[in-house]
Amino acid sequence: MAGRLTTERLTLRPWEVDDAEAALAVYGEGGVSGWLSPAMDAVSDLSAMRLILQQWIAEDQRLFTPAGRWAVERLDDKQVIGGAVLLPLPPGGEDLEMGWQLRPDAWGRGYAAEAGRALARWAFDEGADEVFAVTRPANERASATARRIGMQWVGETEKYYDLRLEVFRLRPGDLD
Template identity: 30%
Template sequence: MKPPERRPEAVITTERLVLRPLTADYLDLFVELQSDPLVHRFTPAYTREQARERIADIEGQWATRGHGLCAVELKATGEFLGRCGLNYWAEFDEVEAGWTLRPAAWGHGYATEAARAVVEWGLARLDVPYLTAMIDPVNTASARVAGRLGFAPSRQDTFLGHEITVFARPRDRHRG
């Protein structure tokens, strides 16, 4: 999946990936990602209008909070792999690290690489005691990514009408 021509400047660069703020320029790629049946088993599918609203919220978080979700691109080719970043959820008063990649990108370590960079970036910049990761209990692949990043199950909750396990990653892994 090719990224749009107008792309924001990179926020985070890793060995293999470039993460850029997710903007309206990524609308078609975002809708395609979220519409994939394998992806929307665990995250909502969006109509174009719903995606437009969600991306406006993401752009608002970048403008007001200094963080948000990013488009994840393969550094070598610019190929769009998915999204990863930090999202503030007012209903929990928590910042979540989230990652969603298209199925063709699964199994290459990209989710762990992107999420590790986002978590380190967030904990270095935000005044929060911990980050969360909200994961569907049957999404064992995401739970493994969370575990690799120092997250541990914290509580069961409900989000968007779905039961979730909320993992937490304290600022200092050796405390709490």
């Protein structure tokens, strides 16, 4: 279950159904949704986003720590600017995926790397030995963020999501 995580500029907190409008600004945006896993398409409207948030909230109650889904909120203005996840990777769920999605006007400010480091610390504090990020090879932005977090490039695989993906790994000793 997702706990509340705080960094210098961000709060990562559990999603609420009232976050639907802010979440739609992330998951309904083509520049974001085009990179999401096949498990999630672009969200088309507010009612669909509410349903997804309800599903995520219910799912979060069943996940084992450190797994979870978080809303990424700026501390200074309390605006939700994105989402972050720690979820078991398919097909077998033995690997833990770290992911982040921000609305485009929040790109380029270091928020994704800051959120990623917070997720990694949480995962390691809760006993995880390693976390992975998987990115589509053309998603240079996500690959660069994984590297800024301190993740090491492992290679490419088709193991996850039946797609050719780049794999990055982070272990506790890799964190600054």
